[in-house]
Amino acid sequence: MWLLRLAGVLAVLGIAASSSPSPGPGPDPTVPPPDKASIFADLSPAELRALRTFLMGRPELGLSPSRGGPLAKNTLFLVELLPPKKRLALRYLDQGGPRPRRQARAVVFFGGQAEPNITEFAVGPLPQPDSYRPLRFKGGRAIPFTARPMTQLEYELLHRTLAEAMEPLYRLLRDSTGFWYHNCSRRCLTFSDIAPRGLAPGERRSWLVLQRFVEGFFLHPVGLEVLVDHQDPDPRRWAVQRLWYNGHYYSSPRELAERYERGTLAVAHLAEPPSRQLFSSYEPRGRFATGTPTEVHGAKVCEPQGRRYRLRGNQLEYGGWSLAFRLRSSAGLQLFDLRFNGERLAYEVSVQEAIAFYGGHTPAAMQTKYMDAGWGMGSVTYELARGIDCPESATYLDAHHLYDTDGPVRFSRAICVFELPTGVPLRRHFDSDFQGGFHFYAGLEGQALVLRTTSTVYNYDYIWDFLLYPNGVMEAKVHATGFIHATFYTPQGRRYGSRVHSHLLGNLHTHLVHYKVDLDIAGTGNSFETMDLRFENISNPWSPGARVGREMGVVSPPAPTHVCLLPAPGNGPDPAPGPRRYHLAVTRHHENEPSSSSIYAQNDPWEPLVSFEGFIRNNETIENQDLVAWVTVGFLHVPHAEDIPNTATPGNAVGFFLRPFNFFDEDPSVASRSPVIVRPLDPPAFSRLEIQRWTPASPGPCVAPGPFTYNGTYRQE
Numbered sequence: 001m002w003l004l005r006l007a008g009v010l011a012v013l014g015i016a017a018s019s020s021p022s023p024g025p026g027p028d029p030t031v032p033p034p035d036k037a038s039i040f041a042d043l044s045p046a047e048l049r050a051l052r053t054f055l056m057g058r059p060e061l062g063l064s065p066s067r068g069g070p071l072a073k074n075t076l077f078l079v080e081l082l083p084p085k086k087r088l089a090l091r092y093l094d095q096g097g098p099r100p101r102r103q104a105r106a107v108v109f110f111g112g113q114a115e116p117n118i119t120e121f122a123v124g125p126l127p128q129p130d131s132y133r134p135l136r137f138k139g140g141r142a143i144p145f146t147a148r149p150m151t152q153l154e155y156e157l158l159h160r161t162l163a164e165a166m167e168p169l170y171r172l173l174r175d176s177t178g179f180w181y182h183n184c185s186r187r188c189l190t191f192s193d194i195a196p197r198g199l200a201p202g203e204r205r206s207w208l209v210l211q212r213f214v215e216g217f218f219l220h221p222v223g224l225e226v227l228v229d230h231q232d233p234d235p236r237r238w239a240v241q242r243l244w245y246n247g248h249y250y251s252s253p254r255e256l257a258e259r260y261e262r263g264t265l266a267v268a269h270l271a272e273p274p275s276r277q278l279f280s281s282y283e284p285r286g287r288f289a290t291g292t293p294t295e296v297h298g299a300k301v302c303e304p305q306g307r308r309y310r311l312r313g314n315q316l317e318y319g320g321w322s323l324a325f326r327l328r329s330s331a332g333l334q335l336f337d338l339r340f341n342g343e344r345l346a347y348e349v350s351v352q353e354a355i356a357f358y359g360g361h362t363p364a365a366m367q368t369k370y371m372d373a374g375w376g377m378g379s380v381t382y383e384l385a386r387g388i389d390c391p392e393s394a395t396y397l398d399a400h401h402l403y404d405t406d407g408p409v410r411f412s413r414a415i416c417v418f419e420l421p422t423g424v425p426l427r428r429h430f431d432s433d434f435q436g437g438f439h440f441y442a443g444l445e446g447q448a449l450v451l452r453t454t455s456t457v458y459n460y461d462y463i464w465d466f467l468l469y470p471n472g473v474m475e476a477k478v479h480a481t482g483f484i485h486a487t488f489y490t491p492q493g494r495r496y497g498s499r500v501h502s503h504l505l506g507n508l509h510t511h512l513v514h515y516k517v518d519l520d521i522a523g524t525g526n527s528f529e530t531m532d533l534r535f536e537n538i539s540n541p542w543s544p545g546a547r548v549g550r551e552m553g554v555v556s557p558p559a560p561t562h563v564c565l566l567p568a569p570g571n572g573p574d575p576a577p578g579p580r581r582y583h584l585a586v587t588r589h590h591e592n593e594p595s596s597s598s599i600y601a602q603n604d605p606w607e608p609l610v611s612f613e614g615f616i617r618n619n620e621t622i623e624n625q626d627l628v629a630w631v632t633v634g635f636l637h638v639p640h641a642e643d644i645p646n647t648a649t650p651g652n653a654v655g656f657f658l659r660p661f662n663f664f665d666e667d668p669s670v671a672s673r674s675p676v677i678v679r680p681l682d683p684p685a686f687s688r689l690e691i692q693r694w695t696p697a698s699p700g701p702c703v704a705p706g707p708f709t710y711n712g713t714y715r716q717e
Contacts, residue, residue, distance in 0.1 A: 001521070001661040036093055037315035037324035039100055040336040043081050045400045045717065047126045048408040051079055051104050054129045055121075062112065065406045071111060071157060072233035077148070078107040078599070079402040080329045082122055082135075083336075085591050086347060086626075090524075093337060102126040105135065107599075109148055111233055116145035118600070137609045138592045146204045146231060147604035149374050150193070151404050157235040161228060162191065162208060165240045168257040169224075177222045177270045179212045188213045189222065192458065192485075194364045195374070201607050204231035205241065207364040209487065214273050216280025216645055218459040218483040219504055223268040225364045225488075244363050247490045268488070270503060279501060280483070280645050301391035301420060302702035308419055309449050311395055316417065318449040320668055321468045325451060327415060329401045330599050332378040333453055333464050340472050341668065345658070348518040349476065351377075352630075353597035354455075354462060358485065358509040361493040365507050368485065372457045374602025379403040380456050381414040389463075390452060394418035399453075407716045415453045422446035426471060426669060437686050444675040448475075459483040463649070470669035476631075477655030478513050481647050484639045485509065498640050506639020513654065514596055517629040518589060521663070524626040528586045530556045582632055587615045589626040596630055631656050 043051070055076055056063050064073040083089075084100030091097030103124035110117050120135040120143070137143070166173070166181035166189075173180040173189065181189045191208040198205045207227050212220040227242040243250040246268045250256040259265040277285045288294065309318040316323055324336040334350035354377060358368040379401040386392045399414035428443030449468040454461055461482035467475040487493065489505040497507040519526060532554045540546040587593070598610045612630070633654040642648070660668075673694035681688040 001663060034312040034315045037337065038313055039084055039089060039092065039102070040324040040326055040334075041081070041314040042326045042328070042400070043079065043104055043126070043402075045408040045410070047104070048079055048400060048402045050127055051106065051123055051129050052076060052402065052407065055106060055108075055123065055132070058132075061108065063108070064112070066151065066404055067153060067406055069153075070233075071154060071235060072116070073112040075109050075111070075151075076106060076402075077109050077151070077404055078105070078329060079123075080105055081326060082124075083334075083594075086518075086589065087591070089336075090347070104129070106132070109145070109151075111145065116233060118143035118145060118148055137598075138614070139611075141609055143600055143609060144202065144604060145233075146197075146202050147600035147609070149376065149404075149599055149603065154230070157238075158193075158206070158208075158228065158230055159191075161230070161235060161238045161240075162226065165226070165228075165253050168253045169260075172257060172260040172265075172267070173210075173222070173224070175269075176267050177212060178272055179222070181210070190217055191226075192218065194368050195371075195602050196367070196369060196605050197603050201604055202231070204603070205229045207367055209362075209364045212270075212273065214280070215278055216483060219280040219486055219501065219644070220273070221486065221488040221504070222270060223488040223503070225362055227363065242363070246488070247361075247492065249363075268503065282645060300387070300702065301393060301418065303393045303419065304699040304702055305696065307395070309417065311417055316449075316451065318419075318468050319470045319672065320472065321449070327378060327381060327399050327453055329376065329379040329403045331373045331595070331597075332381075332455060333451070333466065335451075335466060338474070343522070344520050345474075346518055347520045347524075348516060349466070349474070349658075350516045351464060351478075352514040352516050352595055353377075353601075354457075354478070354511070354513045356460070356485070356509050356511050358507045359496040360487055360505070360507045361490055361496055362487045365487045365493075365496065365505075368507075368509075369605070370457075370485075371597065371602040371605065372455070372462075373597050374599050375457050376403050376599075377455045377457055377462075381411050381453050382456055383411065384413045384416050384452070384454065386413075389454065390416035391418050391420075405716055409716050415451070417452075418450055420448050420450050420467070422448055426469070427667070433683070435684065437680065437683055439679075441678040442675060444470075444669060444672060447674075456482065459485055465655075470672050472660045472664060472668045474658040475655055476515055476657075477653055478633075479649040479653040480511055480635075480637070481649050481652065483645070484637075484643050484647055486639070498638065500639055500641050500644055506643055508636070508638055510634060510636050511654075512632055512634035515631045515633075515656070516596065517631055517658070519627065519629060519658075524589075525624045526627045527623045527625075528627060528629075532556070582616075582630070584632070585612075585616050585630045586622055587628050587630065588620050588622060589628050593628075 055061060062074045063076055066075045066077070082103040082105040088100040092099055101124055103122050104126060106121045106123050108119050108121065110119060121132040122135050123129045123132040163182040170180050170182065179187045179189045189210050190213040191210050194207040194209065197203060205227055207225055210222050210224045210226065211217045212222060214220055223246045225244040226240055228238060229241050230238045232238065240253060243253060243256055245256055246266055260267065277283050309316065314324050314326060316325060320341040321339070323338045326334050328334055331353065332351040334348065336348055337344060338346040338349060354372040356370045358365055360366050360368070381399050384390050384396065390396070394416040395418065396413040397415040399411045400408045401411065402408050424446050426444045426446040430441050431439040433439055447470065451466045452464065454463050459482055460480060463479040463481065465477045467477065469475070484506050486500065486504050486506050489499050489503050493505045497505045500506040533551050534554050535549055536552055537547055537549045540548045593615055595610065596612045598608070601608050601610065633656055635652065635654050637652070677692040679690045680686045681690055
């Protein structure tokens with residue numbers, strides 16, 4: 001059995017295997033070699049280029065380059081690996097079956113036709129594709145064109161539309177902010193866009209928050225929000241529908257400008273931003289009261305005697321652990337074939353979606369319900385800084401994405417792998433003799449292997465970690481950092497957040513992150529149980545007349561189970577659609593239910609193409625079946641002044657654990673050669689000690705010298 005623990009929320013017993021052999025510690029020759037792990041590997045730059053060339057050469061598709069030109073055209077938006085079906089992968093991994101056909105998922109926007117739509121294709125075989133076929137969502141529904149994610153071209157056209165619309169407001173913006181939108185060179189305004197884009201299916205209307213384009217512009221709204229309708233494929237038909245300025249609504253830029261010219265407008269005058277030590281910047285300011293040094297380097301992570309993990313292609317091995325991994329452009333890290341001592345524990349553990357829904361008084365704030373898979377959450381994996389984002393000693397891997405580009409783009413150092421000292425022993429004991437001495441001391445230092453990437457989804461940065469511990473525990477964790485999503489301060493806004501700067505409201509919001517956990521414990525025939533603790537009061541059997549209270553575990557029978565996280569929605573759009581309503585939902589595995597969300601949910605949350613409710617409402621038995629646990633973790637963020645300039649990671653991390661529960665005969669970390677045992681040889685004098693260890697007495701020097709370097713570019717090659 002394995003225990004699935006949602007940190008800080010609840011503990012459940014799952015997934016209970018139908019049989020539970022106990023593998024002994026030590027290496028196992030059944031761990032798949034890298035050639036088997038490669039069936040889950042991301043597409044190489046050569047494969048991405050070959051696929052794009054093949055599809056661009058198909059005359060019936062009529063594809064055009066993504067960048068430049070009109071919006072009403074057919075373009076290749078996204079290409080990523082299409083993982084093999086589970087039954088085919090297991091036949092290959094476990095039974096010596098044929099290697100699954102390597103294919104890609106290609107998303108095409110058909111905007112250059114009378115009835116625009118989006119179609120997904122399976123393309124293969126790779127590395128030299130020669131055929132394609134349409135992919136269908138469960139239920140066979142077509143993908144509405146208005147559900148598509150935003151593209152760089154649409155943003156450029158939106159910028160032109162906004163620049164033209166803001167021309168009448170030049171004087172107002174210049175006089176009140178010192179910045180303006182059209183014909184600017186250095187003192188420019190920019191914007192952040194809000195989603196969902198409308199109030200009903202088929203709409204594409206975005207509220208835009210105007211901000212001064214300075215370092216950390218997310219914290220510099222100027223009090224103007226603009227609603228633009230950009231549903232039509234022809235941007236000449238786009239139009240500004242409404243404006244909100246300093247607490248009031250206006251029907252057009254002209255109306256707002258005329259109110260200013262007549263002197264009847266309540267103007268929000270903003271102070272000139274300083275050239276140095278701007279409040280939204282990382283530049284140091286102030287001093288710590290103790291005077292302890294910060295001008296020197298702090299503690300570092302090092303590997304004084306070399307790496308204790310093995311990385312071959314996309315296969316990672318550490319102690320008893322082995323797994324394959326990939327970084328998919330649509331949603332991020334995905335683990336496959338997770339094993340301990342050669343026995344598979346999970347077929348897949350992966351990030352599915354991250355959402356944040358907000359409250360506010362401004363129209364943009366009250367509309368904001370971000371679903372980050374719709375913003376290319378897995379494709380914004382920018383360079384990790386050595387010594388800050390990951391230790392200098394980490395192994396760094398590049399990623400290649402073809403997402404809204406005309407070829408693969410290389411993201412340097414997008415992934416890192418490193419062994420982390422946890423700072424707390426994995427286990428220890430001091431065996432006192434209660435007379436000033438001891439019988440023995442034993443301890444095993446705490447370490448874990450970390451697989452990490454980040455997603456910078458505009459203002460927010462998510463740090464995604466999977467941690468592997470020597471005792472058979474796996475942890476999935478996400479830290480939230482970056483800039484808060486903030487709006488212009490008005491007194492009415494105080495109900496929905498905190499005033500974090502003079503003209504800035506940090507809006508209340510809830511972060512929810514969804515994971516898929518396809519556990520295969522001793523095979524695919526698993527069941528699900530929950531364990532509750534109850535208190536019972538009984539007669540004391542050895543002292544008549546006395547009573548004793550004790551805790552007992554109560555296991556519920558297997559049944560279709562979910563735990564409610566949010567209240568059921570009333571009227572209006574659900575702020576946390578589908579899987580995000582539940583801490584945990586357990587379903588049977590189906591090949592046509594590979595994920596709980598999609599890149600289209602953000603811009604059409606009212607009629608989502610992936611209906612997670614359908615996963616759990618079919619009343620299927622989940623006893624002795626191939627099961628998937630869908631896990632939601634999250635936290636409420638009440639912004640405060642200390643979120644300036646950025647939200648800090650302490651206190652803003654959530655995740656869950658997979659823990660063995662009577663699966664092994666003992667703690668499997670006993671196979672580690674890192675413990676230290678100390679025994680006295682001459683008690684009670686304690687002048688001679690036997691120190692028993694299986695590693696060198698001294699770890700040796702730690703950090704290799706070398707300056708900090710960083711590139712930060714991601715370019716098409």
